[in-house]
Amino acid sequence: MLDISCLEENVHGIRSVFLVKGKKVVDVRGESEIKLDFLLGCISHLCDFLRTKKKDIKKISITADNQFFVFFQGPYILSVLASSDINAPLLRLVSQRFLTYMEAPPPIKDKEEVESQEEIPFFLRVAMSDYYKRYPESRESDE
Incomplete structure (x- = not known):
């Protein structure tokens, strides 16, 4: 099974990654200084607000000293804290592939x-x- 370590292997500059399904944290990698509960609460409130306005959201990007990306697909939310010099298009591509795989993994052949x-x-x-x-x-x- 694929896990979020593949993101760190393929994209350099990632400091922390976490994957959420619904409101449950599935996997966390990287720095532990992030206040995960607070961050998840903010993201879920933002998503709920946008859904009440009938807006479809695919990605959020916040840039400061570091960059913070949030990718949405189905029930999954993938959040990435990265350094300022990260290759953002590559991260977007790898993240979308990862979320597509998580949402509907390919069937295992005999x-x-x-x-x-x-x-x-x-x-x-x-x-x-x-x-x-x-x-x-x-x-x-x-x-």
Whole structure:
């Protein structure tokens, strides 16, 4: 399973990250000097206010000595405290990918299914099926 450490690995300059689902903290990484409860309360009040005004919110960015980003997707809220020299477009891209994965993770394939697809490339499977459709008698002799 993917966790928020992938953000720190892919984007340099992140000081602290936390992931919230609903009003419950799922994961926290980085500096512990942040007053998390106060910050979560402020973010949730802001989100509730904007939702009452029927506004759709995707991202909040606050810049001072450091930069603070809040990304929203479905029930998840991802907050990132970063240094002032962070690559913000890269952070936005990685964060949105991460939240998309968290909201709907890709299905896990069975090992047998993966192995059978890796044994014969797709173009060969198609070519073989076309061959056996044209010459069904050769399939019987192969078996």
